[in-house]
Amino acid sequence: MTTAAPAPAPVAGAGAAPTASAAVLTRTLAGLKLALLRNGLKQSSGRKAVWITSIVLTALFAALQLLGLIALRGNDHAATFTVLLAVLWAFGWAVMPLFFPAGDETMDPSRLVMLPLRPAPLMVALLTAALIGIGPGFTVVLFVGSAIATAHGAAAVAVAVLAVPLALLICVALSRAVTTANVRLLTSRRGRDLALLSGIVIAVGAQFVNLGLNRLSKAGGLEALQPVADVVRWIPPGSALDAVRAASEGQYGLAAAELALSAAVLAALMTWWQQGLTKIMTAPDASTIGAAAPERKRGGRAGRDGAAADHRPAGLAGLLPDTRTGAVMLRSLRYAWRDPKTKASWVSGLAAGALVPFVNAVQGSGSVWLALFAATMLGLQMYNQFGQDGPAFWMVLQTLGTAREAYAELRARTLALALIALPYITLIVTTTAWLLGKWQQWAEVMGVSLALLGGLFATGALTSVLAPYSIPQDSGFKNVAPGQASIAWLGMLGSVVGAALCAPLLGLVIALHVTDTHDLLWTVLPLGAAYGLLVTWAGLRVAAPKALARLPEILTAVTKA
Known part of the structure; x- marks a missing residue:
C-alpha cells in the first residue's frame, strides 16, 4: 500500500503561501507598535523621562486646546475656525512623516516585502497601528473640541459621532498613503536631507502660525477668514466637521453631502494607499540594479582612448577661476x-x-x-x-x-x-x-x-x-x-x-x-x-x-x- 507524497511547501510571495487574516495581522502589528513603544522606554531612564514629559506636556496642551474650542461655542464664526483647523491639521499629517521618517517603524512597508501579505489585510493592520500614539490622541481631542464648538441639537451630535472618526481616518490614511508613495525617497540621501531640514520648516511654519494668530486675536479676525472657509469647507476633513455645523442649522442635505464627500475621499485615499502597497510589495528595488549608463560607458572609453576632454565644470561653476x-x-x-x-x-x-x-x-x-x-x-x-x-x-x-x-x-x-x-x-x-x-x-x-x-x-x-x-x-x-x-x-x-x-x-x-x-x-x-x-x-x-x-x-x- 503506497502513501501519497507530501505536497511541497508553498514559496513565500509566490501566491501559494498562506496569508495572515486581517484580524491576526492587525493584532500582530498593533502589538508590535506597543512593543516598540515599550521597549524604547526600557533603553534608558533619560528616554523614559523624555517620553513621560512629552505625554504630560501634550496632554496639558491638548486640554488647553479643548477648553479654547469649547469657549468658541456660540460664536457666529466658530465653524470658520474649526474647518480651517481641520484642513491645516490634515496637511500636517501629510507632510510631517516626510520630515520624520524614522519616528514610527511601522510606517515603512518595505520592511514587510518578504512576508506573504496581501494589501487589504495589511492596510487594515497598518491603519490600526497608526491610531496608536500621541499624535492620533491629540488629533481626536482637537476634532472632538471642534465638534463641541459647532454642535447644537441631537441631529448635530449624531453627525458629530460620524464626523470625528471620519476626519481622523482621513488624516491617518493620508499620512500613510503619502509615506508609502515616497518610501523610496525617505530611505535615500534626499530623505535624510528632508529629515535634517524638518526643524527649519517647523520654525518657518511656526512664524506664519504666530503671525496668523496675532491677526486672529484682533477684532474681526475670524470674520475676515470667512471667504476662505467657504471654499475650504469642501476639502476633507474640513467637510466632515462642517457637516456638524450644517446639521446644527438644519441643513441636513448639505450635512449628508459633506459626509458623503469625506467618505469618498477616504475611499480614494485607501485606494491610492493600496496601489502604493502593491507596488512596494511586488516591484523590484531600483537601487539593486547596477547597470551603468551608456553615456558613462562611452565617456569612460573616451578617457581610456586618450581623447581630449575639458575638465572644467559646466554651468555657473565654470565661471570660477581655474x-x-x-x-x-x-x-x-x-x-x-x-x-x-x-x-x-x-x-x-x-x-x-x-x-x-x-x-x-x-x-x-x-x-x-x-x-x-x-x-x-x-x-x-x-x-x-x-x-x-x-x-x-x-x-x-x-x-x-x-x-x-x-x-x-x-x-x-x-x-x-x-x-x-x-x-x-x-x-x-x-x-x-x-x-x-x-x-x-x-x-x-x-x-x-x-x-x-x-x-x-x-x-x-x-x-x-x-x-x-x-x-x-x-x-x-x-x-x-x-x-x-x-x-x-x-x-x-x-x-x-x-x-x-x-x-x-x-x-x-x-x-x-x-x-x-x-x-x-x-x-x-x-x-x-x-x-x-x-x-x-x-x-x-x-x-x-x-x-x-x-x-x-x-x-x-x-x-x-
Whole structure:
C-alpha cells in the first residue's frame, strides 16, 4: 500500500503561501507598535523621562486646546475656525512623516516585502497601528473640541459621532498613503536631507502660525477668514466637521453631502494607499540594479582612448577661476548643496535671517536694523570650516605646506561664503527698508551689515583653526561629536568678538545722528565695505600661520566622530 507524497511547501510571495487574516495581522502589528513603544522606554531612564514629559506636556496642551474650542461655542464664526483647523491639521499629517521618517517603524512597508501579505489585510493592520500614539490622541481631542464648538441639537451630535472618526481616518490614511508613495525617497540621501531640514520648516511654519494668530486675536479676525472657509469647507476633513455645523442649522442635505464627500475621499485615499502597497510589495528595488549608463560607458572609453576632454565644470561653476581658489570655492559650494548637515546649516541661516526682519516688518513693529540678523546668520557659517570636511580634511592637509597656501585655502572658503552672503544681505536690507518705507536708513544699515560680516569672517577663521570640532554625519540632529560640546561653545564665543569688531561703524552712525549730520550717513556704506574687507584680511592673515602649525591637532579634532 503506497502513501501519497507530501505536497511541497508553498514559496513565500509566490501566491501559494498562506496569508495572515486581517484580524491576526492587525493584532500582530498593533502589538508590535506597543512593543516598540515599550521597549524604547526600557533603553534608558533619560528616554523614559523624555517620553513621560512629552505625554504630560501634550496632554496639558491638548486640554488647553479643548477648553479654547469649547469657549468658541456660540460664536457666529466658530465653524470658520474649526474647518480651517481641520484642513491645516490634515496637511500636517501629510507632510510631517516626510520630515520624520524614522519616528514610527511601522510606517515603512518595505520592511514587510518578504512576508506573504496581501494589501487589504495589511492596510487594515497598518491603519490600526497608526491610531496608536500621541499624535492620533491629540488629533481626536482637537476634532472632538471642534465638534463641541459647532454642535447644537441631537441631529448635530449624531453627525458629530460620524464626523470625528471620519476626519481622523482621513488624516491617518493620508499620512500613510503619502509615506508609502515616497518610501523610496525617505530611505535615500534626499530623505535624510528632508529629515535634517524638518526643524527649519517647523520654525518657518511656526512664524506664519504666530503671525496668523496675532491677526486672529484682533477684532474681526475670524470674520475676515470667512471667504476662505467657504471654499475650504469642501476639502476633507474640513467637510466632515462642517457637516456638524450644517446639521446644527438644519441643513441636513448639505450635512449628508459633506459626509458623503469625506467618505469618498477616504475611499480614494485607501485606494491610492493600496496601489502604493502593491507596488512596494511586488516591484523590484531600483537601487539593486547596477547597470551603468551608456553615456558613462562611452565617456569612460573616451578617457581610456586618450581623447581630449575639458575638465572644467559646466554651468555657473565654470565661471570660477581655474586656480586653487576656484577649486576650493567650488568644493565649499558643493558641500553646501550636497552635504546634509552643511545644507541644513545654510538653509537654517538663510531662513532665520529673513524671517526675523520680515515678520516684524509685516506686523508693523519692525526696524531696518533687524536686517543685521541676516549678516549674523550668514557670518556664522564661517565657523568650524574644517569640521565640515570631517575625515576628508586629510586631503586638504596634504596641500598645505606653507603659510601662503594656508592663507589661500582660508581666503577661498571665505570667498565662497561671500558669494552667497553679499547678495543675500543686500536683498534682506533692501526688502526690509521697502516694507517699512524707511529708505533713508538703507545706507547706514547696509554699511554696518558689511562691517559685521567682515568681523564674523575674521573671527570665524580664527575659531576654525583654534577650536575645531567634528560634525557627526549619521546621528540625526546632533551637530557636535560627543565630548566636544564645550569646544563648540568656546568657538561660538568668537561671534561675540566678531560682533564687537563692528563697534567703530556703530559709533560713527551714532555720532552722525547725535550731531544731526544726517546728510553724511551715506558714507557709512563705503566705509563699512572697506572696514569689512580690512578686518577679514587681517583675520585671515592671523589665522593662516596658526592653521599651518596646528594641522595635526585640527585633523584629530575633526575626525573624532
